[in-house]
Amino acid sequence: MLFNSIDFAIFLPIVFLLYWFVTDKNLKLQNFLIVTASYVFYGWWDWRFLSLILFSTLVDYLVGVGLLKQTNQSKRKILLWVSILVNLGFLAFFKYFNFFIDNFIAAFSFFGTEIQANSLNIILPVGISFYTFQTLSYSIDVYRRKIEPTRDFIAFAAFVSFFPQLVAGPIERATHLLPQFYVKRTFDYSKAVDGMRQILWGLFKKIVIADQCAEYANQIFNHSDNYSGSTLILGALFFTFQIYGDFSGYSDIAIGTSRLFGFNLMQNFNFPYFSRDIAEFWRRWHISLSTWFRDYLYIPLGGSHGGMWMKVRNTFIIFIVSGFWHGANWTFIVWGTLNAIYFLPLLLTNSNRTHLGTIAEGRTIPNIKELFQMILTFGLTVFAWIFFRANDLDHAVRYLSEIFSNSLFTLPKFPGIETAYNLFFLVTFFIFMEWQGRSGQYAISNFALRWKRPVRYAFYYLIIAAIFWFGGKEQQFIYFQF
Amino acid sequence: MKPFIKKILLFTAIPVTSGLLFLILLTLYLKASYQDYPIGSNISILFAGDSHIQSSVDDRLIPHSLNIAKNSESLYFTYYKLKMLLDTHPSIKQVFLGVSYHSLSNYFNQYIDGKYSVNISPRYFFLLPFKEQIRVFNWNRNHPAGFLKSIFKKGMAQAALHRYSFMGGFTNSFEGTTAVDSSMEKRIKFQYYTKGKLNPFSVYNIRYLSEIEGLCQARGVELTVLSSPLHDHYYKKVPKAYKDKLNQIITTNKLNYIDLTNLPLDENCYIPDGDHVSFFGAKNTSKTLREMIDEQTAER
Numbered sequence: 001m002l003f004n005s006i007d008f009a010i011f012l013p014i015v016f017l018l019y020w021f022v023t024d025k026n027l028k029l030q031n032f033l034i035v036t037a038s039y040v041f042y043g044w045w046d047w048r049f050l051s052l053i054l055f056s057t058l059v060d061y062l063v064g065v066g067l068l069k070q071t072n073q074s075k076r077k078i079l080l081w082v083s084i085l086v087n088l089g090f091l092a093f094f095k096y097f098n099f100f101i102d103n104f105i106a107a108f109s110f111f112g113t114e115i116q117a118n119s120l121n122i123i124l125p126v127g128i129s130f131y132t133f134q135t136l137s138y139s140i141d142v143y144r145r146k147i148e149p150t151r152d153f154i155a156f157a158a159f160v161s162f163f164p165q166l167v168a169g170p171i172e173r174a175t176h177l178l179p180q181f182y183v184k185r186t187f188d189y190s191k192a193v194d195g196m197r198q199i200l201w202g203l204f205k206k207i208v209i210a211d212q213c214a215e216y217a218n219q220i221f222n223h224s225d226n227y228s229g230s231t232l233i234l235g236a237l238f239f240t241f242q243i244y245g246d247f248s249g250y251s252d253i254a255i256g257t258s259r260l261f262g263f264n265l266m267q268n269f270n271f272p273y274f275s276r277d278i279a280e281f282w283r284r285w286h287i288s289l290s291t292w293f294r295d296y297l298y299i300p301l302g303g304s305h306g307g308m309w310m311k312v313r314n315t316f317i318i319f320i321v322s323g324f325w326h327g328a329n330w331t332f333i334v335w336g337t338l339n340a341i342y343f344l345p346l347l348l349t350n351s352n353r354t355h356l357g358t359i360a361e362g363r364t365i366p367n368i369k370e371l372f373q374m375i376l377t378f379g380l381t382v383f384a385w386i387f388f389r390a391n392d393l394d395h396a397v398r399y400l401s402e403i404f405s406n407s408l409f410t411l412p413k414f415p416g417i418e419t420a421y422n423l424f425f426l427v428t429f430f431i432f433m434e435w436q437g438r439s440g441q442y443a444i445s446n447f448a449l450r451w452k453r454p455v456r457y458a459f460y461y462l463i464i465a466a467i468f469w470f471g472g473k474e475q476q477f478i479y480f481q482f
Numbered sequence: 483m484k485p486f487i488k489k490i491l492l493f494t495a496i497p498v499t500s501g502l503l504f505l506i507l508l509t510l511y512l513k514a515s516y517q518d519y520p521i522g523s524n525i526s527i528l529f530a531g532d533s534h535i536q537s538s539v540d541d542r543l544i545p546h547s548l549n550i551a552k553n554s555e556s557l558y559f560t561y562y563k564l565k566m567l568l569d570t571h572p573s574i575k576q577v578f579l580g581v582s583y584h585s586l587s588n589y590f591n592q593y594i595d596g597k598y599s600v601n602i603s604p605r606y607f608f609l610l611p612f613k614e615q616i617r618v619f620n621w622n623r624n625h626p627a628g629f630l631k632s633i634f635k636k637g638m639a640q641a642a643l644h645r646y647s648f649m650g651g652f653t654n655s656f657e658g659t660t661a662v663d664s665s666m667e668k669r670i671k672f673q674y675y676t677k678g679k680l681n682p683f684s685v686y687n688i689r690y691l692s693e694i695e696g697l698c699q700a701r702g703v704e705l706t707v708l709s710s711p712l713h714d715h716y717y718k719k720v721p722k723a724y725k726d727k728l729n730q731i732i733t734t735n736k737l738n739y740i741d742l743t744n745l746p747l748d749e750n751c752y753i754p755d756g757d758h759v760s761f762f763g764a765k766n767t768s769k770t771l772r773e774m775i776d777e778q779t780a781e782r
Contacts, residue, residue, distance in 0.1 A: 020483055187483045189483075189485060457493065457496070
């Protein structure tokens with residue numbers, strides 16, 4: 001079920017009313033409702049994949065129970081490996097099997113040996129990368145004794161399948177989300193209103209910004225051989241706003257929806273395009289995944305202990321793995337590596353933690369230095385997104401070669417460019433709103449709160465009108481494929 | 483909790499009520515404005531139908547005529563369009579209605595109550611009586627946002643810019659094309675078969691053909707059914723059941739019929755799908771039609 005669909009618009013109020021009016025007296029019943037609703041939500045795509053979630057839930061629950069009873073360290077390790085192998089096994093099979101087979105064949109044929117192996121027609125279950133990482137975090141944290149294993153299966157199933165963040169995050173930690181299923185939730189008016197506002201802004205980002213940018217980005221990327229360098233830059237810019245609007249919009253809707261049910265999810269995006277260097281960008285982009293890799297990969301690998309070489313090696317590993325997490329394609333691996341290369345100078349000069357606060361805090365506009373840093377970081381990010389969006393490496397190279405050709409100095413031209421100018425105004429408005437709200441949780445979290453109600457409502461209606469005007473196509477979210 | 487729900491309901495009620503009110507006012511305004519729909523007083527002949535008529539009858543070559551055909555237009559919507567025009571323009575004396583074999587196939591239903599309804603029905607929404615508007619809403623209940631948006635856009639364009647999306651008119655930009663066997667076969671499959679099985683007849687189009695006949699009779703307007711030219715290869719592939727059905731409808735209802743299906747045309751008179759003519763084909767078709775109309779007028 002898509003957040004931007006009529007199905008969800010019907011589903012959400014029904015679950016909300018049942019949750020607060022029918023099951024509110026009984027915590028177990030309330031959790032059970034969440035599990036049922038989440039399974040309906042997920043099964044809406046393809047009910048067959050429910051068995052995967054159920055299996056993953058069962059395995060990690062039993063591993064948790066096993067870890068509780070087991071004191072022998074090597075047996076505890078075996079239990080942890082069971083969880084890791086099951087979860088990563090699912091991922092490896094559903095997401096990476098064909099990639100490995102194809103590359104295996106290609107590698108052999110490169111050395112002159114032809115081997116016969118057939119790739120399988122595998123459908124990637126929606127959001128598998130998200131919920132497997134979430135359940136893994138539970139097993140690892142239980143193993144590390146950072147969290148008590150749960151004996152409440154329903155609460156655990158609700159934690160794994162919690163529908164607002166099930167298919168595209170934020171990837172929650174058991175330490176943060178699971179305890180919220182143990183305590184009775186009480187309805188908080190201001191939290192719910194804030195949740196609604198965040199949902200509204202998320203829908204605006206998705207439908208008005210991402211989906212509109214997607215139309216042009218797809219057109220330019222899909223026919224990139226026909227366009228000039230200047231048009232291709234425009235295409236990369238469209239994709240830059242598309243992916244941000246799409247993914248952060250999803251996160252906003254997920255977080256806002258959770259708030260309606262009395263839950264707090266972690267912030268997943270913190271205005272990343274206003275970053276002053278690439279390290280800051282990665283502290284602000286897909287925070288739940290970056291911190292996951294930090295806690296469960298970077299630190300176990302030795303983190304920043306053990307000298308500069310170790311730091312560099314570990315940084316490259318997490319960026320490459322993070323790239324690979326996004327998809328079984330070399331383009332994602334190059335994208336990850338490119339970001340690691342961007343990171344390298346900051347690491348070598350020990351300046352990767354220079355910009356920890358909000359840019360231009362307490363000021364309306366940034367100073368020249370900040371502006372320059374921001375533009376440079378944004379430019380590097382746009383460059384890297386070309387690899388992320390390209391169909392394959394050859395496509396990315398052709399795309400970039402055309403950008404760095406004489407055609408860069410011609411006027412951009414593509415069918416529908418006239419209507420694309422309207423999008424320019426929307427994106428400008430969007431950047432303005434994001435900039436003014438950059439110290440909040442999301443752009444409009446504090447906006448217009450002190451305005452008189454009719455004016456404030458008028459502003460919200462304007463956003464709704466834009467969503468209504470540009471909506472109607474129910475476009476998929478990009479990150480579902482990951 | 484209750485104040486929250488109250489506030490949400492109030493917040494939603496404001497735009498819903500005002501949107502509804504706006505839609506009602508827009509409908510009333512447009513219905514009134516159709517009275518003054520600008521068709522020249524010298525127009526006495528209308529050519530109605532779907533893309534086949536739209537692309538094959540160049541009304542500039544036929545005096546006192548107007549091509550109002552529109553692509554993907556089913557006879558259900560043609561009926562309401564003609565009703566409005568005949569009610570408000572007594573100068574119209576003759577209607578040529580495009581009906582070909584494909585018009586009888588229920589593949590056409592996807593443009594009425596099926597998956598393309600969301601794109602097609604908003605064009606005609608304001609022409610429809612209230613009962614039919616509700617019906618159309620119901621057909622598009624799975625895409626309410628897209629449908630409502632389209633209605634508002636089309637309504638506003640009609641009210642503010644006098645852009646009547648339902649009107650159509652001659653258009654054909656195909657030059658230097660010929661029919662292609664594979665395209666024709668694809669087209670035949672699309673129009674007459676679903677998963678290898680012959681499509682049933684379109685109940686809507688057959689019913690509204692007779693409604694149009696009744697409408698013309700009641701208004702004293704002469705109705706002639708017109709089948710546009712088809713490429714020989716396409717024609718041969720049309721299922722016999724459809725050929726028989728069209729013949730049966732024409733003879734049972736004693737309809738005037740101009741059959742240009744087998745009009746001899748050069749290869750460059752077709753576009754690849756073989757059931758639409760190119761610009762040259764349109765020129766030839768229109769000349770033939772003009773001769774026929776002139777002959778008819780002389781006989782009277």
